[in-house]
Each structure stands twice: as structure tokens, then as C-alpha cells.
Amino acid sequence: MEQQVHFTTLATADLDAARRFYVDGLGWRPLLDVPGEIVFFQIAPGTVLAFFEAGKFAQDLGRGPARPAVSGVTLAHDVADRDAVTALVDVMVAAGGTVLTPPEEGAFGGVFHALVADPNGVVWEVAHNPGWSVGADGTVHLG
Known part of the structure; x- marks a missing residue:
């Protein structure tokens, strides 16, 4: 595979x-x-x-008819800088999202991030990670 x-x-x-x-x-x-x-x-x-x-x-x-729930999953969206984290969180809240963790220093790897749940509880991490980049060929680089 x-x-x-x-x-x-x-x-x-x-x-x-x-x-x-x-x-x-x-x-x-x-x-x-x-x-x-x-x-x-x-x-x-x-x-x-x-x-x-x-x-x-x-x-x-x-x-x-059982209704499965989303559990143990986050979707992440990386942005260019710390201010963009706060700006996107504001947009998500205006759209009906709920802040779970306000923009703050992350516990791991120098990431500045926030967590926002959509109206159905899907959790998004909005982050600025200086170690994250995507090459011209689409290859992700971490660290």
C-alpha cells in the first residue's frame, strides 16, 4: 500500500x-x-x-442508527506567524467555533497554537510552527 x-x-x-x-x-x-x-x-x-x-x-x-463520535483526532492548520494564529481563531469563533485553548505557547517544539472546536466538536489546532515547511515538490519538512 x-x-x-x-x-x-x-x-x-x-x-x-x-x-x-x-x-x-x-x-x-x-x-x-x-x-x-x-x-x-x-x-x-x-x-x-x-x-x-x-x-x-x-x-x-x-x-x-448508532451515532459515532469524533474522538482522539485533531485537524491542524499551520499559518505563517503568531498573529495569523490569533486572526484565524477570531474568524473561526465568528463562524461558530468554540475556543478550547486560546493562542499560547505550545508544550512541544516551539509551536505557538490554539485549539478551536467546530460546531460538531471537530477540534482544529491552529498553529505557527517555525520548524514546519513544505517544499516546492510538496514534501513536508519537520524540525
Whole structure:
């Protein structure tokens, strides 16, 4: 198996709230939006993030009407500097997000970051990491 992920799909209890947060609040453009079911966003070349209505997500997994919850997962968005961390947190809050950790020095690796939950509890880390970069060929460099 090649070392790559093309889709990340998250069960979402309130798909309309997710749509309002990402589309209306953050200005993301859906790749495909099926009302009442799923919304897909292309987040990088060849990579899609999807929010799938939780009941339909469970049905797709063959688990009936149980509503799976997102747990032990964060999505991270790196920005150019510390001020950009604070600015993006402000945008996310205005879009309906909840600050879990305000912008602060991280405990690891010189990162300045904040944690914000979307309306369905998906946790985003907004960070400035001076050790993070992406080369012209798309290769990620850490440290």
C-alpha cells in the first residue's frame, strides 16, 4: 500500500452546522455537497475532507442508527506567524467555533497554537510552527 490518504471522512451530528461553519463562516468551497448526507472539500492536491451526517455514516459502516463520535483526532492548520494564529481563531469563533485553548505557547517544539472546536466538536489546532515547511515538490519538512 502506498503511503497516502485521499479521503478523511468525519461523522457529523449536525451537517447543516458544519456547512454553515466551513462554507459560510470560513469561506470554503464544497467539491460536492449532498444536502442531508455529506459535503466534500478538496483540502490539498488529491486530498478530500468530508463531513458525513452521523446516522448515514453509521449506516455506511453497517452499524445501524448508532451515532459515532469524533474522538482522539485533531485537524491542524499551520499559518505563517503568531498573529495569523490569533486572526484565524477570531474568524473561526465568528463562524461558530468554540475556543478550547486560546493562542499560547505550545508544550512541544516551539509551536505557538490554539485549539478551536467546530460546531460538531471537530477540534482544529491552529498553529505557527517555525520548524514546519513544505517544499516546492510538496514534501513536508519537520524540525
